[in-house]
Amino acid sequence: MLSAILSPELGRFALALSCCLASMQFALPLLGAARRRPGLMRSASGFAAAQLLALVVAFACLVVAAATDDFSVANVAENSAVLKPMLYKITGVWGNHEGSTLLWCLILAACGGAVAAFGRGLPDALRARVIAVLGGTAAGFELFCLFTSDPFDRAWPAPPDGQGMNPLLQDPGLAFHPPILYAGYVGFAVPFAFAVAALLEGRVDAAWGRWVRPWTVAAWSFLSAGIALGSWWSYYVLGWGGYWFWDPVENASLLPWLCGTALLHSAIVVEKREALKIWTVLLAIATFSLSLSGTFLVRSGILNSVHSFANDPARGVFILMLLALVIGGSLALFAWRAPVLAAGGLFAPFSREGSLVLNNVLLCSVAAVVLTGTMYPPFMSLLRGQAISVGAPFFNETAVPLAVPLLAAMAAGPLLPWKRARMRPLLRRLRVPGALAAAVLALGAWGLQGVMPVLAAALGVWVICGAVADIAGRVGWRRDPRTLPRRLRLLPRAALGAALAHAGAGVSVLGLAGMSQASHRIVEARPGDSITVGGDRWVLRGVADVAGPNYDARVATLDVYRGHRLVAVLHPSRRHFPAQDQTTGEVAIHTNLISDLYAVLGDEHPERGTVVLRLHRNPLAPWIWLGALLMALGGALSLSDRRIRVGAPTPARSRSRELRTPALEAAAAE
């Protein structure tokens, strides 16, 4: 019934319609803004809403085709199968090139719709231009989808069953990673559109900064969560305890994150002090350019081998031209119009602004190193005909050290006043974090292996305590404890969110430090054998056959004893999928949040009656992703701030007069 209405043909029609609407969304409001025609300018919202609606229909058609096993649609036949669980039938829609491109367009349209819906407080011309830029970008990618990656292509004759999905991709983590990641990538289109609109208008002011910030925070939170989800997936699926490999694919997502983090901070300076305006516009353009390159250059395979790009020339050439148009066009516009933008407020080097400049310099340096390292091999091969590799050891020795001063400054920055700071009050407020970090440094030098892990542990504690000191200072923790909860509630949510995100970064760094001390053993064991790893005693109880829905599994049972106490029973397994004749390993993980016990089942040797086991103890491993979750939550908390919320005036001030605390005064001053 549903499939009769939401047919693939309707889907293709809706996609084409959305492309037309996006073109109108681009052209008419821009014309209106240039000619000062209010009617044309206001048409932007209508086109954005219509385009979103059309894409929702198109996407629904593809989901229905996948859910109802319509194998006459080539995309469904290639990626789905009757026996695939329903969850993966639906999430598999975006697990391939065509479907993920459509999802990409859908999220971009949703961004346009969101600006139209929440942007009522914006000046007419600015809103028209922002929505128009989003429309123009969307039109380009919808054309790409229609002409080179049509998800609604029919296969004839329709096969009785689809080819199925790679078992490795049938995982809940992988199912929800793409929408979250894409929301991050595509979300940066909004700051980008604001930047281009500002260049067209020739004006950037504090109001512009106030507008750009929440959109950046939202995109950044999604991207943080998406990257963390990907890293967590590598940890629990790939099976040797690794979580970050400096793979080109990962670097491609890290680059917009680094740039976006810098943008997040420089936008604060624009909003509060009207300084760094030109720089912030450039960062907004750079962040979205890196997002685009991240999603589309990576899938072209160009980063892994220059030759694979030739596999599908039509797609490759189209996407390169599109990227050149969007990135090159916006950069050219920047070069032409940036001198028009007036320079902003003054500040001393040692001030909140100065610390945010330092943040930007360091984050962009890390980004430059990662970008150079990622792009070097293809360029060397292209220009010099030499094959070289740039892998984890390089990045660990170049990009990671740059994070040390970044983390060191991270605790101090939020404690500094705007314009001009003095050293003495800062040192006084950092006494406790400094003492604790020094204690960790001393303890770590005694108990941990390696220089970087010790430094990381100390810096993690330093950053977390710095965030606590920031909130303690704002809330005036020495004052009447009875009104403390009330004072905490009255703190600006943006400040709480920032502190939470900073603390989250510290938690992640502690996780990294802990993981550097991980221990593992690979052993060949018989049932009954006991193995000691990192102080725990593992006993292999046995290996058994278990049948799953679309696989057969061999499941090992391991008891873990700490002293004489049984702390965990783990069941690592190997699954064989007859449909694809493929075997995957299923890691078993037991966590108590302080450390993970992690077991992998390897090859069996029936002739000797043994199995190969890889047993890990990973201290603080969950903290890596817990920290990232805190960062994303910090972003969300910050978004709930009424002053950041769209167009909300600030009537709260008079109500809170009665309760004077430094926090309120600081909030009022901001």
Next chain:
Amino acid sequence: MTSRAGPSPGLLASPRMVALLAALAAGLAMPMKAGAVSDPSEMLADPAAERRAEHIGSRLRCLVCQNEDIEDSGADLARDLRHAVRARIAAGDSDRQVMDWMVARYGQFIRLQPRLDTDTLLLWGMPALALLAGGGTAALAARRRRPAPSPLAADEEERVSRLLEGDPS
């Protein structure tokens, strides 16, 4: 189902390659790798020597894989290279000699950390270059932003001196 000898890592590697391509096509930010549960009999008996071998192995690329080091890879070639590293160490080679031996046979491509030479100068110099460029730009912008204080006019000079003397009129 009866007991089954696990498939060899080489067989495992190829469907993972397929998964890698699928993930690339979907634009996922996650690497697809063939996790190796290596054979314990591969390892050196001396823990210190084994640690050295693992350290060297983590800096050698599995030539047929996607950005993977030989310690982590499940490919046959990676296993052979692991054996070779351990054989060299057992024969008494230094870390440097093992690395040179590998580069002599397989070329610079096998080093996950490229050598510093004229070709990779830009790569290795990038951290310093980026910091200098960023710091320099910030310093320049700060200097340009600070307008030189204009000298006081004669009447202003007079007012200042009067204020300093404590005459507010």
